[in-house]
Amino acid sequence: DSSDITEVENFTKASYAEPNSEYFGQLKGKNVIYISLESLQSFMIDYKLNGQEVTPFLNSLAKDSNTLYFKNLFHQTGQGKTSDAEFMMENSIYPLPQGSVFSTKAENTYQALPQLLKENGYKDTAVFHGNNKSFWNREENYKAFGYDHFFDESYYNMVDGHVLNYGLEDKPYFKESMPYLESLKQPFYTKFITLTNHFPYPLSDDKKTIAPGDTGDSSVDNYFQTARYMDEALEQFFNDLKESGLYENSVIVMYGDHYGISENHKKAMSKVMGKDINDFEEAQLQRVPLFIHAPGLEGKGGVKDTYGGQVDVRPTVEHLLGVDTKNQIQFGTDLLSKDHQQIVPFRNGDFVTPEYTQLDDKVYDNTTGEKLPSTEETKKDQELVQKKLELSDKLVYGDLLRFYDLKGFEQPKRSSFDYSKDDK
Ligand code: GP9
Ligand code: MN
Numbered sequence: 001d002s003s004d005i006t007e008v009e010n011f012t013k014a015s016y017a018e019p020n021s022e023y024f025g026q027l028k029g030k031n032v033i034y035i036s037l038e039s040l041q042s043f044m045i046d047y048k049l050n051g052q053e054v055t056p057f058l059n060s061l062a063k064d065s066n067t068l069y070f071k072n073l074f075h076q077t078g079q080g081k082t083s084d085a086e087f088m089m090e091n092s093i094y095p096l097p098q099g100s101v102f103s104t105k106a107e108n109t110y111q112a113l114p115q116l117l118k119e120n121g122y123k124d125t126a127v128f129h130g131n132n133k134s135f136w137n138r139e140e141n142y143k144a145f146g147y148d149h150f151f152d153e154s155y156y157n158m159v160d161g162h163v164l165n166y167g168l169e170d171k172p173y174f175k176e177s178m179p180y181l182e183s184l185k186q187p188f189y190t191k192f193i194t195l196t197n198h199f200p201y202p203l204s205d206d207k208k209t210i211a212p213g214d215t216g217d218s219s220v221d222n223y224f225q226t227a228r229y230m231d232e233a234l235e236q237f238f239n240d241l242k243e244s245g246l247y248e249n250s251v252i253v254m255y256g257d258h259y260g261i262s263e264n265h266k267k268a269m270s271k272v273m274g275k276d277i278n279d280f281e282e283a284q285l286q287r288v289p290l291f292i293h294a295p296g297l298e299g300k301g302g303v304k305d306t307y308g309g310q311v312d313v314r315p316t317v318e319h320l321l322g323v324d325t326k327n328q329i330q331f332g333t334d335l336l337s338k339d340h341q342q343i344v345p346f347r348n349g350d351f352v353t354p355e356y357t358q359l360d361d362k363v364y365d366n367t368t369g370e371k372l373p374s375t376e377e378t379k380k381d382q383e384l385v386q387k388k389l390e391l392s393d394k395l396v397y398g399d400l401l402r403f404y405d406l407k408g409f410e411q412p413k414r415s416s417f418d419y420s421k422d423d424k
Contacts, residue, residue, distance in 0.1 A: 005403040008391050012329050017315070017339035025322030027296045029121065031250040032321070033241075034089060034191040036082060037230065038198050039260030042071060042287035043273065044227055052210060054224050057235040058254075061291055067301040070290040070335060072354075076309045077258040078347040082193065083136035085257035085310055089191075090114065090145055092314040092330030094392040095347060101396060106140035109402035111328065113314055114189050115146025115412050120323050123185035124148055128177045129193040130156050130168025139419060146412035150419035151180050164203070170196040170233035178240050180422070186249070192237075194230055199260065201226040217268035223260055248295055253317055255310065256288025280364045283350065283357050292317065307342035307354050308335045329404055331392050345385040358382060 045062055047054050062069040077084035080100030087095050087102060090113040095101045114125035126149035133139040133152035142150050153167055155176075162172045173195070181190065196203070201222035210228045213221035234254075241247040261269055266277040275281065290313065293301075311332030315325050319334045333340045344352045350359045356372060357364045358381070363372045372378075395401065 001398075002403045004394055004398055005400040008395050008400060009329060009404065011387070011391050012331060013326075015333060015341065016326060017333035017337035017341075019319040019334055020336040020338065023300065023336050024319050026298075026300065027251045027294050027320040028322035029187055030294060030296055030321065031187050031246060032117070032122075032189045032317070033250050033252045035234070035237075035252065035254040036085060036089075036191070036193040036257045037234075037254055037289070038082070038194045038196065038257060039223075040197060040227065040230070040256035040289060041259055041261065041285060042073075042256065042289045043285060044224075045071075045289050049213060049224050050211060054210065054227055055231040057231045057238075058289070058291070061293055062289070062303065064293065065299040065301050066293060066295050066297045068292040068297070068304060068336075069301070070292075070304045070306060070308065071287070072305050072307045073255075073288060073290040073312075073335075074286050074307075074309050074344050074346065074352060075256065075258045075288045076311060076345065076347050080136070082257045083138065083141075084347075085255065086191070086193075087141075088310040088332075089255065089313055092311050092328075092332040093395060094311060094331060094345070094389055096396060097347065097389070097393065100136065102136045102138065102141050105396055105399075106137050106144060108144065108396065108399045109411065110144050111401055111404070111406050111409055112145035113318075116318075116323070116328070116409065117189045117321070118146060119408050119410065120321070122187050122189050124188040125190070126151065126180070126184055126188065127191045127193070128173070128180065129153075130158070130163075130173045130195055131166050133419060135166075142419075143412065143414040143417045148417065149180075149184075149422055151177065151422065152419070154420070155180065155422070155424055161204075165195065165198050167195050169207075170194050170230050171236060174233055174237040174240065178244065181246070182244055183423075194233070196233070197223070197226040197230040197260065201260075203229055213268075213272065215268035215271045217265055220261055220265050220268040220272065227260075251292065251294035251296065251317075251320065253313070254289070254291040254293070255313065256290075258288065259286060261285075278369075279359055280357060280369045283346075283352065283359055286346065292320065304335065306335050306340065307344050307352065308332075308340065309344045312340070327407055329395070329401065329406075331388055343381050343384060345388055347389075349386060349389060351381065351385045353381060
């Protein structure tokens with residue numbers, strides 16, 4: 001009931017982190033392009049396989065002075081995988097401990113980023129994805145989030161040789177997206193969801209431009225090849241954005257959605273990483289890359305070692321866009337703020353801080369990987385993590401945002417969206 005929303009409101013507002021004045025509004029009015037990087041883990045950035053970079057384009061972006069590259073960002077997804085990551089990016093709320101929030105809670109009231117930005121001068125919102133719009137119940141969630149357009153597989157040429165695994169391959173996908181993107185009113189808010197770097201990482205031989213790994217575990221070995229393909233697709237997309245003129249006026253936010261190599265591949269990953277992958281190291285591998293790239297950063301980028309999670313991306317981006325978030329209900333905080341607290345919950349209640357990692361109530365020193373005794377401090381951090389997850393779940397299960405009156409926010413009307421109406 002409404003006393004529950006008050007509890008959530010008091011908690012989230014108490015953890016609000018003031019924007020960093022060096023960055024607040026730096027990207028005001030820019031087009032926003034999110035890209036979900038399927039299954040990309042941070043260890044791939046700058047990784048060399050047989051002396052060769054796997055993701056040379058992303059590596060170069062990570063070093064670009066117009067990129068904020070976060071190397072200590074962790075995914076916080078549960079069983080909803082890609083869709084859980086989308087949920088956090090746009091709501092700054094945790095996904096569910098069991099099942100997928102997209103599949104079960106699409107009828108909830110949300111105050112999601114696409115709709116929020118419409119209240120801040122954005123004129124069009126769109127998602128691009130080369131799979132069926134019903135996958136992960138996306139269509140229903142996107143209506144609740146305020147998306148005007150959803151270019152799903154019905155807008156692309158799903159022809160032999162271009163379709164693999166879950167849908168359209170990334171290169172034709174980005175290529176065919178360009179005319180739709182250019183048709184949007186500016187400034188726009190958009191999201192692209194890549195697919196090719198998805199388990200079990202198949203790719204036809206003529207599209208492989210790097211040799212596979214040599215661990216003998218085929219999904220790990222092939223992962224390098226599909227990641228390279230995705231990297232090339234992204235470079236092609238950046239070039240097309242430049243050619244269209246959109247690049248100069250856009251911010252491109254790219255994030256790894258979740259791990260690609262599960263804990264069932266520790267043996268192969270030990271070979272890849274050159275060290276024994278135990279539980280502690282497995283937790284460190286849950287880092288996913290976050291790039292915020294924009295010419296409008298005017299050289300204020302850099303590699304950031306701040307610890308954070310996917311729930312923190314929304315307030316970070318909003319503040320760069322000059323959007324005041326003080327009254328928003330959100331569980332994340334601005335990664336660029338000096339008030340950002342570096343305690344990163346995983347969805348199962350484990351957590352990571354810059355100093356230590358807690359897994360199953362066991363505490364590990366990040367420098368040595370050795371076990372440490374619990375202390376007052378670790379117990380306090382654990383309580384905070386539990387409180388966050390508990391209140392977030394209360395919010396979602398109780399559909400509590402329907403009781404929260406966010407000033408200036410207009411609830412999107414589901415019936416006003418028809419995702420089959422755009423010209424093909
Ligand atoms: C499917 C794509 C992959 O449309 O998002 O889903 P995943 O299995 O990674 O959640
Ligand atoms: Mn995914």
